[in-house]
Amino acid sequence: MVQGVSEIAAMCVGLIGLIGAAATTGMPMWKVTAFIGENIIVMETRWEGLWMNCYRQANIRMQCKVYDSLLFLPPDLQAARGLMCCSLALSGLGLLVALAGMRCISCFQGNDWAKTIILFIAGGMQLMACVCVFIPVSWTGHTIIRDFYNPLLIDAQRRELGEALYIGWVTGGFLFASAMLFLCRHMPSEKGSYDVYHPAPSKPTLMRYHPISSVSISSYNSRVHQNKKKKKKT
Template identity: 30%
Template sequence: MICCLIHILGLLFGTIGMILTWIVTIMPYWRLAVLAENNDLIIDGGRIDGEWISRWDGLWITCLKQPQINLICNNYGSMVSLTSDLKAARIFMSFAIAMSVIAFIFSVIGFVLNQCCRCWGDKGSERHCFTLTAGLLYFLSTLLVLIPVIWTTVNVSRRAYDASYTRGAVRIEIGQALMLAWPNIVFLLLGGIILTFLCCCCSLSTCCTEEPCKPSVYKQHPAREERASCSPRMEYI
């Protein structure tokens, strides 16, 4: 029962981490750039002067926010407009999504096989391979998310006021996606730790001997056994 609850907890943490990985990857708020006044920015053929503009850079789209204009989001025209950290983040986060989805599938299969083991009384160790693989894949997903998050955060912190890096912006800041990525890393790491060490802490004997679902053998009542033992004496008399 304890192993089952631990497995459910690891499955829950891993699922939350997988969902957050999707959200962080899709969000366009990886980096915020506050554009300066009179920066010759052209939008729909017009020039914006004397206004502060916020530009959000994501992995797939970039958005502009100005007080009199709603949020405008467009795809990147070319890979040249992307910095090296965001280019690498595309690859790392795509692999992180794939690894987290596979880990989720393996953890579900391991949980189902765990329940079947209890019902069938199977003492094989094949079912633990799925749980262990899911835990290792969650560890790999954590690493794949951690690398681009740290890379982008360090670049933004070091070059916040570098004119060559900001490209005409007054300053750049860390976006909400990078802030949300840290809870994402924590959930993926917890899911990996729980599912990995579940196979080490819960042995096969403790997981498979908890009241298997086989039909129980009928046992004769003690009083009836005594009567049966006394029957030869009655026949003798």
């Protein structure tokens, strides 16, 4: 009963993590314009994401432009794209694999060993998806903080942490929790595979020796005494 509840909880938490990873990948709010200094026009906001740049001014609709060339992008942005896509693929496949290992699914019914192995694989995939989310989000956050305090950059080139980074960190936490719920379980032993019959050692039987009764001893002594008397008479 407890394992069934933990499996359902792991699926729900993993689904939330998958949705969060998709939102983090698609949102353009990775880097946001930093409103510092007196000469910056505060009515204009610039967002930089993995796939596009967006501009928004007061009373004007937001305009977004997709990056023209993939090879022209910096290496950190290309790596962030690849890792986030890997996270989506691993999390989605992990949830699909976990469906086959759940107790409420008829697949592999009655084989607890196989179901546990499947859940272990799903948990490993969720854990790798968690790592693939944390690396680009933390890397981008470190770059933004480093450039913000760089005295060689002007104020217009500084950026702040966007909403997508915070969603990415929360998403990584959900994926990690889902992985732990899948992995924290006991490994059952497969019936008929490792059971070896050991015969119980036979206990040595103790032979009981009945003591000679006092009647038989007295009769034996009397016979011996009579034989001695006969020998003396002769």
